[in-house]
Amino acid sequence: MTLSLSLADQIALELRADIIGGRLLPGMALVEVELVKSxxxxxxxxxxALHRLGQEGLTRYVRNKGVMVRRLDRDEVRDLFVVRRTLELQAITQSGPLTDAQSERMQNAIEATTLARERExxxxxxxxxxxFHQQxxxxxxxxxxxxxxxxxxAQLRLVFCAAPDEQRFQSPWLERDREIYELLxxxxxxxxGEAMSLYLDDSERLSLALFTHP
Known part of the structure; x- marks a missing residue:
């Protein structure tokens, strides 16, 4: 049985999708009056809805400024990669042969990445x-x-936004996603699993390098 979402839940999901899509960036204000109208x-x-996003670690309340999209710190980035290793490596270990639907969803994500790269x-x-990694x-x-x-x-997306050169930061990953898909x-x-482990090691290293303080 699928539970129907409240309006607040639906709005929170849409705002989260805007963060994942890179339309809401760290430091942006989520103005209550504007959201009421929208x-x-x-x-x-x-x-x-904003409270839910705060619980998910995506927003924070700043005195005299209101609710803003969060900037993450190094310790939070490290923790995100602990979670990624736990879930993504376990998913590969436990998975059976890919179903047609699973394969299609992964392939669609890779093709969308390819098209986006061609458009720069x-x-x-x-x-x-x-x-793709969600799949x-x-x-x-x-x-x-x-x-x-x-x-x-969504939190990772906020980390990636900190890259001063998005092209350089994002360029290496498409071929490695495709390699993991082909192996599966x-x-x-x-x-x-080995390819994913190396991928996550490199991604964590580059993500942490976005922070200049130790």
Whole structure:
């Protein structure tokens, strides 16, 4: 049975999607009055939606400024990669042969990343690559993990926004996503897991390098 979402939940999901899509960036203000108009919702509903985003680690309240999209720190980035290793590597280990639907969703994400790179839309490249990794976690067929990881990739998106050169930061990952996909397609889970582990090591190193303080 699927539970219907409240309006506040729906608004929170849309705002989270805007973060994953790179349309809401760290430091941007989420102005209550503007959101009331945009969503034709009450102030209480908007406040409830913003509160949910705060619980997901995506926004924070700043005195005299209101609710703003968060900037993450180094310790939070490290923690995100602890979560990624736990979920993505476990998903590969536990997965059976890819179903047609699973394969198609991964392939669609890779194709979308490819098209975005051809357009040199590096913001979209980051978004679609994250969605590919969401499909990796989806191999566990757990709605709870799927929902949790959607919050994780939204936080990762906020980290990636800190890259001063998006093209340089995002360029390496498409071929490596494709390699992992090909290994999974051919049922080579040990090699896919090793490729993912190296991928996450490199991604964490580059993400932490975005922060100049120790």
């Amino acid at each position: 969503y034709n919702a009450s102030r209480n509903t908007i406040r409830e 839309d590096w913001r979209a490249v980051a978004t679609h690559s994250l969605l 990796i976690v989806g191999l566990m067929c757990s709605p709870l993990f799927d929902e949790f990881f959607a919050q994780v990739i 397609i051919h049922g080579n889970k040990p090699a896919a």
